[in-house]
Amino acid sequence: MTTEFETKVLDIDVAEIERKLLALGAKREPEVLMKRWIFDIDPSKDEWIRLRDNGHKTTITYKCKSGSGISETEEMEVEVGNFEKAAEILSKLEFKGKYYQESKRVLFKFRDIEFTIDTWPKLPSYLEIESSSEERVKEGLTMLKLQNKDVGNLSIKGIYSRYGIDLHSFKSIKF
Numbered sequence: 001m002t003t004e005f006e007t008k009v010l011d012i013d014v015a016e017i018e019r020k021l022l023a024l025g026a027k028r029e030p031e032v033l034m035k036r037w038i039f040d041i042d043p044s045k046d047e048w049i050r051l052r053d054n055g056h057k058t059t060i061t062y063k064c065k066s067g068s069g070i071s072e073t074e075e076m077e078v079e080v081g082n083f084e085k086a087a088e089i090l091s092k093l094e095f096k097g098k099y100y101q102e103s104k105r106v107l108f109k110f111r112d113i114e115f116t117i118d119t120w121p122k123l124p125s126y127l128e129i130e131s132s133s134e135e136r137v138k139e140g141l142t143m144l145k146l147q148n149k150d151v152g153n154l155s156i157k158g159i160y161s162r163y164g165i166d167l168h169s170f171k172s173i174k175f
Contacts, residue, residue, distance in 0.1 A: 004063075004073040005137050006130035007150040010159065014117055014125050018108075020144050026110035032056070033175075034105050037087050040097040043168075046155060051090060053083040054105070060086060068152035070134045099167070101156070102174035113140040120156065121173050123163060 022028065032055035039049040046065040052058065061077040080086045091098065101120075108115040113131040129140040129150075141147050151162070160167035167173070 003071050004075040006153050007070050009127040009146050009149050011124050012127045021108040026108040029107040031106045034103045036101050038099045039095040051086050058083045070137050100172040
């Protein structure tokens with residue numbers, strides 16, 4: 001298993017973040033519609049399988065969060081060829097819950113740090129910073145003058161909860 005190093009900053013000013021990233025020299029990629037199925041393995045442990053199509057490739061990812069710290073998520077990912085067929089296969093297995101979700105994402109790359117502006121239905125946009133180490137993630141926060149503004153590596157379920165919304169009360173959430 002590998003460790004995922006990322007953090008999130010909620011309630012961002014999208015235009016200001018984009019301006020700062022471009023001023024740094026970050027490369028902006030076009031916005032994509034992200035489609036995903038979430039298959040809960042053990043909601044009490046925050047453990048799930050995610051099938052995601054990001055417009056360029058489709059992946060199946062195992063995730064397990066032990067906390068909300070930058071380095072407290074285990075992750076294993078494999079690329080698959082067909083979103084619909086993979087969803088059909090995973091739907092045959094027993095999970096605690098199954099949810100379809102969509103979001104919009106704009107990715108900025110600067111050195112080995114990825115900055116993504118994510119927009120989900122019913123939520124304000126937020127920033128996710130991901131890199132190869134906890135130190136690099138913190139450096140990304142510093143570059144944007146967002147030290148102490150991050151909320152840690154919350155799951156999307158945790159972010160919805162921050163806004164008083166039970167994400168899993170929606171079997172499907174999309175634009």
